[in-house]
Amino acid sequence: MSEPSAGDPGALAARLAVLPDEQLLAVLVVATAGRENLAPLYEAATRLLSETGQSAPASGVIPGTPVGGGYGTAPDLDSSAQVGGGIGTGAGQHPGAGGGAGGYTGSGVPTFGSVRDKVERRIGTAFGARALDRQSRAGRGADQQWEAREQAARERLEQIRTSLHEGEGS
Structure with missing residues (x-):
């Protein structure tokens, strides 16, 4: 395996x-x-x-991330939540647009946080579905079939190699 x-x-x-x-x-x-x-x-x-x-x-901060100054500290800079702000929280936006309802800026652009959250949800759903599939009877059966095919393929490959080496000895 x-x-x-x-x-x-x-x-x-x-x-x-x-x-x-x-x-x-x-x-x-x-x-x-x-x-x-x-x-x-x-x-x-x-x-x-x-x-x-x-x-x-x-x-939103990964454990062990150093807290350093200089990044995203100016109030007019758009910065990620990782370094002290939130994408879409800079000047020129209407209240609540940053990470609030809808996750869009005042000009209609999705915020980094909303896109990241959507991607994380999709990844989580995909991993969860995969885990559930593997725990089901059909999923276990598919895994067993895959392993059986892999074993048959390994055995056939070994037979081919053996037959090729027999031809070299003549």
Whole structure:
């Protein structure tokens, strides 16, 4: 069987399992921030993180991201939430356009945050559907068929190689 890919939930779980508790909680806080269905998990992770003496990372900031000055500090600059602002929050926009209703600027351009959220939702849906498919009877059957075909292909390739090497010995 092959090594799990980076998108494999099992591989991700293995990588998360080696993190110290504080780092894992920080990752959970960031990963669940702003997700309505995961609000209880977010609150629990935030509470546990504060009990360890750590402060919860700012929403949308990857744990371990250095907080540096100079980026996005001017009020008229459009900057990402990662560095202290929010795309679409600069001058010349109507209130609530930045990340609020619709996620569009005053001129009708989608904000970076709204596009990122949409992409993250689609990726999450795709991974969830894949995980559910693999847990279903049909998904397991398809995996077994794939493995059987792969095994048959390996065996046939070995037969071809053997027959080629027999011809060389003559």
